[in-house]
Amino acid sequence: MTTPLLSIKNLQVQTSHDHRALVNGVSFDILPGEALGVVGESGSGKTLTALSILGLLPRGVEIASGEINYHGTDLVSTDRETLRNIRGNKISMMYQDPMTALNPVMKLGDQLLEVLDSHKVDISDRQSHVIAALKDVGIPDPQRAMDSYPHEFSGGMRQRIIIAMALLLSPELIIADEPTTALDVTIQQQILALVSEERRKRKMSMLWITHDLGVVANLVDKVIVMYAGRIVESGTTAEIFSNPQHPYTAGLLASLPKASDRNRTRLVSIPGIPPKPWSIGNSCAFADRCQFATEKCKNELPTLKENSKTVAACFNLIGEKK
Amino acid sequence: MLTTLFGISIFVFIVLRVIPGDSITGSLGIETGALSETQIQALREYYGIDKSLIGQYLSWMTSFLRGDLGFAYSNGVSVLELTKAALPVTMELALVGTVLGVIMGISVGIFSASKPGSIRDFAGQFFGLLALAIPGFVLSTALVTIMANKFQYFPNGLEYMTPWQNLSTNLQQMLFPGLVLGIAVAAPVMRTTRSALLETVDKDFVRTAHGKGVKARTVQFKHVLRNSLIPIVTMTGIQFGYLLGGAVIVEKIFALPGMGRQILDAINKREYATVQSSVMIFAILFVTINLLTDLIYRKIDPRIK
Numbered sequence: 367m368t369t370p371l372l373s374i375k376n377l378q379v380q381t382s383h384d385h386r387a388l389v390n391g392v393s394f395d396i397l398p399g400e401a402l403g404v405v406g407e408s409g410s411g412k413t414l415t416a417l418s419i420l421g422l423l424p425r426g427v428e429i430a431s432g433e434i435n436y437h438g439t440d441l442v443s444t445d446r447e448t449l450r451n452i453r454g455n456k457i458s459m460m461y462q463d464p465m466t467a468l469n470p471v472m473k474l475g476d477q478l479l480e481v482l483d484s485h486k487v488d489i490s491d492r493q494s495h496v497i498a499a500l501k502d503v504g505i506p507d508p509q510r511a512m513d514s515y516p517h518e519f520s521g522g523m524r525q526r527i528i529i530a531m532a533l534l535l536s537p538e539l540i541i542a543d544e545p546t547t548a549l550d551v552t553i554q555q556q557i558l559a560l561v562s563e564e565r566r567k568r569k570m571s572m573l574w575i576t577h578d579l580g581v582v583a584n585l586v587d588k589v590i591v592m593y594a595g596r597i598v599e600s601g602t603t604a605e606i607f608s609n610p611q612h613p614y615t616a617g618l619l620a621s622l623p624k625a626s627d628r629n630r631t632r633l634v635s636i637p638g639i640p641p642k643p644w645s646i647g648n649s650c651a652f653a654d655r656c657q658f659a660t661e662k663c664k665n666e667l668p669t670l671k672e673n674s675k676t677v678a679a680c681f682n683l684i685g686e687k688k
Numbered sequence: 689m690l691t692t693l694f695g696i697s698i699f700v701f702i703v704l705r706v707i708p709g710d711s712i713t714g715s716l717g718i719e720t721g722a723l724s725e726t727q728i729q730a731l732r733e734y735y736g737i738d739k740s741l742i743g744q745y746l747s748w749m750t751s752f753l754r755g756d757l758g759f760a761y762s763n764g765v766s767v768l769e770l771t772k773a774a775l776p777v778t779m780e781l782a783l784v785g786t787v788l789g790v791i792m793g794i795s796v797g798i799f800s801a802s803k804p805g806s807i808r809d810f811a812g813q814f815f816g817l818l819a820l821a822i823p824g825f826v827l828s829t830a831l832v833t834i835m836a837n838k839f840q841y842f843p844n845g846l847e848y849m850t851p852w853q854n855l856s857t858n859l860q861q862m863l864f865p866g867l868v869l870g871i872a873v874a875a876p877v878m879r880t881t882r883s884a885l886l887e888t889v890d891k892d893f894v895r896t897a898h899g900k901g902v903k904a905r906t907v908q909f910k911h912v913l914r915n916s917l918i919p920i921v922t923m924t925g926i927q928f929g930y931l932l933g934g935a936v937i938v939e940k941i942f943a944l945p946g947m948g949r950q951i952l953d954a955i956n957k958r959e960y961a962t963v964q965s966s967v968m969i970f971a972i973l974f975v976t977i978n979l980l981t982d983l984i985y986r987k988i989d990p991r992i993k
Contacts, residue, residue, distance in 0.1 A: 422895050446904070454901035461899075466892035469911050471989050480910075484901040515990040531900065 370395035370435075371538060371571050372419070372457075377432035379414045379423070379595075386644035388427065389414050390595040396539065401565065401572040403582035403603070405618065406592035407640050412575045413462075415592070416541050418442075419573075420453050455485045458532040460545040460561070464524035468516040474527060475512030481534045496534065503530040503560060522553040526560070533564055539571045546581065558585060580622050583607060591615045594651035595643030601676030609675040611683045614652045650680070658682040689975050696971040700964050701745050707958070748964060758961025760954070767965045770950055775969065776850070778946035780858075781939070782931035784866030789873025790924055796874065797881025797920075798913070804886055812878065819875035827868045828941040835864065844942045865942040869935060873927040880923040884916035891915070917988045925981035929974045 372395070379389035389411035396402050406412040417423050419434055419441060434441040436457070441449060461467035469477055478496045482489060489495045493512075500508035503526040516524055525545055532540055542561065546554040562585055565572050574586055582589060582603070589606040591599045591614065599612040610616040617636040638655040646667075650656070653663040660682060668679040675685060723731075739747070751758065757767035800812025836842035843860035851858045888894065889912055897907045936948030947966060954962035985992050 420899060422899055424895075425890060450901050450903065452901070453899055459896075459899045461892065461896060463892060467896045469893040469897065469915065470991060471914055472910070480897070480902055481900045484903065484906075517991045528896075531896075 371398045372396045373435040375433040378430040380430045382428045396571050399569050401586040403574045403586035403589045410592040411595040412592050416575045454481050455535050457539045458537040460532045460542040462544045463548050464521050499530040536568050541573045543575045599678040605675045611676050611678040612680045613656045700967045757965040760959050760962050767962050774947045774950045784862045785869030785931050786928045788870030792874035793877025794881050797878045801882045801885035816875050816878045819871045825937050831864050865938045880919050884919045888912045888915045
């Protein structure tokens with residue numbers, strides 16, 4: 367068995383002042399070169415999980431317990447300087463909103479060069495290293511882009527710059543926090559293609575956070591589905607898409623629009639809204655919205671168990687029906 | 689901008705006319721009663737205040753625009769000469785006050801914002817409130833009393849020296865009044881700095897900077913502070929403007945022959961020309977400072993065109 371590049375064990379994230387659980391007991395591994403997708407609705411804890419890795423949680427939110435192991439270092443308990451040396455160098459992030467993720471009053475060139483200046487790296491010509499990176503992500507006239515400010519670029523171009531920034535030092539792991547959500551559909555496709563090509567070229571691992579199963583389908587090897595701060599199902603992309611075992615995963619898949627659907631039928635949706643992660647007691651968080659829910663689901667918390675196809679936390683697996 | 693100046697000119701003009709008494713009663717006092725009606729009339733004619741209000745305003749404005757600021761009735765010295773001597777004093781004082789205030793304000797603001805809710809923050813905010821609450825005249829008199837009585841050090845007791853006559857004496861004379869004004873400026877600058885920093889710290893691009901592995905201190909200065917400068921500059925500009933006009937009492941206590949004193953004396957004597965022209969000079973300076981802050985904005989934020 368290969369040693370994982372990054373291993374998260376029982377991660378708990380909570381609000382700082384009233385200790386409400388936001389992420390509850392999340393564990394998973396990312397193998398070298400592997401692409402992992404984390405799927406979930408807003409508030410499912412997927413972004414907080416991703417931000418926890420580099421210690422970038424917003425003010426008011428903190429890691430309560432758990433381990434994030436990276437090459438034998440626990441990123442949760444390590445000192446700030448060690449973490450800083452990993453950020454942007456060994457593990458880097460691509461952010462959700464390209465309109466706000468770049469400093470509006472700093473030249474793009476300076477923002478990119480800052481990555482190199484912050485780490486002890488052996489690159490003699492930093493200027494041309496950055497220009498090459500910008501060229502790689504398809505920025506026309508990179509020389510001029512270096513001298514420009516973010517507001518002079520469109521959202522798609524800014525996202526390319528953020529990608530170039532994340533790739534500058536060829537990190538081992540890229541954490542992509544829905545980098546295509548804020549973009550037009552056509553631009554989305556270009557960005558997705560660009561990221562997966564760069565990943566293959568550099569043999570990097572990737573953690574792709576998204577609320578859109580359709581986005582990750584062709585992008586990742588494994589999928590983790592999160593619901594109300596917990597993992598409810600995980601498995602290989604193929605199994606998750608063809609044999610979802612958890613009713614929530616099945617519901618998510620059913621709600622994807624299909625290009626083949628010529629009858630213009632109504633899109634399927636899961637009724638209700640997800641509960642707050644901290645409001646769930648001793649029951650399945652999905653019970654209230656689940657068509658298969660039984661009395662047991664409302665009185666007992668299902669744990670993740672391996673089944674023939676995937677790993678799921680459910681008492682009424684879809685495969686066991688009929 | 690010109691509209692503002694025009695409005696101010698009308699306002700000063702009218703306010704001065706509304707105050708009871710005129711230049712003649714102002715300079716002669718109760719002895720005006722000894723003058724005959726014809727004498728008063730002759731004097732009014734001589735000073736040009738027998739004309740209609742509109743006539744007076746127009747004649748003042750036309751000469752003001754030509755650069756003729758008029759002269760003081762009581763001693764016949766031209767307002768231009770008075771201003772030439774007084775304005776640099778006030779400007780220097782306001783500048784010293786602003787520089788001291790900005791240094792104090794920004795440092796305490798950074799200190800406070802570095803750990804919101806901590807004792808450090810509390811101390812910073814306490815300083816801010818205290819600085820805001822102490823009236824300038826209390827601080828001034830306290831300083832004068834303590835320095836002169838206890839330490840026998842009071843440079844302002846000497847005759848005023850311009851920087852060109854004696855730089856060291858001049859700076860010593862500016863130190864205490866500058867400090868008093870600086871503390872008044874520091875309070876709002878500190879509060880603005882603190883809240884701007886706290887707001888910027890939560891921005892996405894700050895997270896990006898941390899995510900790049902930039903050192904925390906560098907993030908604070910290159911990303912957070914830089915993006916917080918606009919409200920700080922705005923506040924500083926406003927405060928500098930206030931200092932130009934608000935230094936009246938401080939100038940009086942520290943015996944500095946500045947514009948504040950000049951206007952105050954002129955109001956008492958109903959020196960129409962002196963008051964009107966001096967206020968207009970202030971107005972022009974104020975507007976110029978606003979213009980300068982706008983120019984600084986463009987330097988700070990490339991998005992402002």
